[in-house]
Amino acid sequence: MKKFCLALVLTALLCALLPAALAAGGEGQVSFYDEAAGRYLEPVRTDLVALTLDGEPLEPQGAPALVQYLGQDGRTLVPVRTVAEALGATVVWVPENRQVLLLRGEQTIVLTLGSASAAVDGVTLDLPGGVPAGVVKWEGKESTMVPLRFVSEQLGAQVEWDNDTFTAHIATVQDPEPDPDPAPTPIPTPTPPVSLEDQGFVTNIIIDRKSQSVSIYTDHLPEYRVTDFGDRVVVDLLGTVLASGNPELITLPVESNLISTVRYSQHGGDLDYGYPHTVRVVLDLKEGVSYQRNISVTAGSGGVRLTASGEPAPELPEEPDQPGFTPTIPLDPDKLTIVVDPGHGGARPGAVYPNAEGVDIIERDLTLAISLKLRDRLLEAGYNVVMTRETDIDVDLYERAEIANAVNADLFVSVHCNASGTVPTYQGIYTYYFPDSKRGEKLARTIQPPLCALTGAIDRGVSKANFVVLRETEMCAVLVETGFMSNVEELTRLCDPEYQEKVAWGIAEGVIQYLNDPYVEPEEPQESRESPEPQEEVFSEEPE
Numbered sequence: 001m002k003k004f005c006l007a008l009v010l011t012a013l014l015c016a017l018l019p020a021a022l023a024a025g026g027e028g029q030v031s032f033y034d035e036a037a038g039r040y041l042e043p044v045r046t047d048l049v050a051l052t053l054d055g056e057p058l059e060p061q062g063a064p065a066l067v068q069y070l071g072q073d074g075r076t077l078v079p080v081r082t083v084a085e086a087l088g089a090t091v092v093w094v095p096e097n098r099q100v101l102l103l104r105g106e107q108t109i110v111l112t113l114g115s116a117s118a119a120v121d122g123v124t125l126d127l128p129g130g131v132p133a134g135v136v137k138w139e140g141k142e143s144t145m146v147p148l149r150f151v152s153e154q155l156g157a158q159v160e161w162d163n164d165t166f167t168a169h170i171a172t173v174q175d176p177e178p179d180p181d182p183a184p185t186p187i188p189t190p191t192p193p194v195s196l197e198d199q200g201f202v203t204n205i206i207i208d209r210k211s212q213s214v215s216i217y218t219d220h221l222p223e224y225r226v227t228d229f230g231d232r233v234v235v236d237l238l239g240t241v242l243a244s245g246n247p248e249l250i251t252l253p254v255e256s257n258l259i260s261t262v263r264y265s266q267h268g269g270d271l272d273y274g275y276p277h278t279v280r281v282v283l284d285l286k287e288g289v290s291y292q293r294n295i296s297v298t299a300g301s302g303g304v305r306l307t308a309s310g311e312p313a314p315e316l317p318e319e320p321d322q323p324g325f326t327p328t329i330p331l332d333p334d335k336l337t338i339v340v341d342p343g344h345g346g347a348r349p350g351a352v353y354p355n356a357e358g359v360d361i362i363e364r365d366l367t368l369a370i371s372l373k374l375r376d377r378l379l380e381a382g383y384n385v386v387m388t389r390e391t392d393i394d395v396d397l398y399e400r401a402e403i404a405n406a407v408n409a410d411l412f413v414s415v416h417c418n419a420s421g422t423v424p425t426y427q428g429i430y431t432y433y434f435p436d437s438k439r440g441e442k443l444a445r446t447i448q449p450p451l452c453a454l455t456g457a458i459d460r461g462v463s464k465a466n467f468v469v470l471r472e473t474e475m476c477a478v479l480v481e482t483g484f485m486s487n488v489e490e491l492t493r494l495c496d497p498e499y500q501e502k503v504a505w506g507i508a509e510g511v512i513q514y515l516n517d518p519y520v521e522p523e524e525p526q527e528s529r530e531s532p533e534p535q536e537e538v539f540s541e542e543p544e
Contacts, residue, residue, distance in 0.1 A: 029043045054172055078148045109154055217303040218302060288312030
């Protein structure tokens with residue numbers, strides 16, 4: 001009898017010591033939020049999941065871990081903060097984009113609610129089973145839920161499933177002891193980009209004389225790029241085909257004091273967007289009209305609309321006796337001179353996007369901060385440096401080129417930040433040069449590698465562009481797009497003074513390498529620089 005009682009006591013103690021998480025999860029009723037419909041679905045009963053982390057119970061706050069079933073398949077979802085913070089990540093909620101950011105060291109994971117894919121350090125990955133991150137309502141409380149296995153493994157943990165107890169065991173992976181004589185790590189072979197499929201049709205292009213607008217109608221939510229060529233604006237509808245099937249260039253007359261003509265044509269894959277087809281629409285602007293001053297762009301599920309407003313800029317009187325630009329610091333004739341151009345300024349703010357806290361960040365402030373750091377680095381290296389602006393003032397595009405020409409500069413470097421109005425996950429650095437400028441291309445290709453290496457940013461390569469500051473400058477010139485403000489994690493880095501320092505040092509390193517190259521191709525004469533036709537390679541939006 002004593003032995004029997006002792007056995008009962010030991011059994012009771014053993015059960016009490018077992019973690020609560022090892023008990024079967026059971027069932028519960030939950031409502032899933034439908035992102036597309038913008039409402040909660042009817043409550044459903046689903047299986048609940050117990051969690052452990054390195055053998056210890058992990059108790060979620062708010063909703064419990066649970067299974068979302070799609071057909072016969074199910075995936076475990078957990079409250080985002082429960083697993084991410086337990087694995088050392090910071091969680092940032094971006095309400096404007098319905099995105100959850102997980103930040104840990106240099107790693108960034110972006111989960112968009114309702115999307116079956118996620119971005120990990122700028123690379124898009126499909127979520128297992130197509131089960132997205134989302135919001136659920138449990139016992140009247142709302143919780144943001146993320147796929148357990150995907151998030152855990154991306155943060156360096158492993159997940160083991162115990163079907164008997166319906167428990168997910170999360171185990172952090174300990175770093176092995178370093179090999180005293182490690183073998184060299186092989187360099188992976190780059191994977192060529194996967195060609196994308198076309199998205200749909202451009203069904204019509206209509207000019208409304210009364211509203212001074214050009215409407216480009218599509219049968220889908222379009223992905224598009226806008227580029228400012230100064231005297232014309234180019235809109236590329238990516239992955240689209242003209243429903244009319246007309247292969248010819250179409251020119252439409254416009255009754256407007258701002259736009260002279262509208263042209264459009266069908267392109268294949270020649271514009272290097274990765275799609276089989278692209279429709280290009282070109283708005284030819286009248287004298288004194290600019291994209292920055294007079295054209296606005298809106299987009300929706302049915303297409304893109306460009307609206308012209310305001311008046312052409314008045315012609316400025318000629319001032320033949322006006323003295324040329326004089327630098328605030330005298331230039332040493334024995335030193336090379338570099339003009340640093342912080343993009344935008346004053347009434348030209350550039351791109352404006354909210355950071356992770358919802359505070360609007362303005363491009364003109366970022367470009368000035370980076371450019372001042374670039375100036376200091378180049379001065380330390382022994383060069384003359386002339387700034388087109390050192391404060392928040394408005395400097396015309398042509399005036400920027402005139403400043404560089406007036407001081408007979410050896411190099412011109414314009415600093416900008418990029419933005420994509422349609423792809424918030426896009427990140428990376430581009431460097432642009434004027435078409436047919438051999439020296440410009442060489443400088444761009446010399447700046448890009450150290451800049452990307454020092455910052456760790458995605459290398460988007462170099463490209464040609466007919467920007468005013470590249471076309472009107474008489475010396476070797478480049479324009480650096482330092483990152484996408486439309487991407488929250490890249491915007492966070494661009495706001496960091498230490499990261500700005502890395503950007504400045506990367507650009508400076510490329511400039512110094514270029515100037516110390518014993519052989520540089522002679523530049524083409526300025527007279528031979530003709531503006532390219534619209535079909536020239538273009539990617540990002542015009543920075544001014």
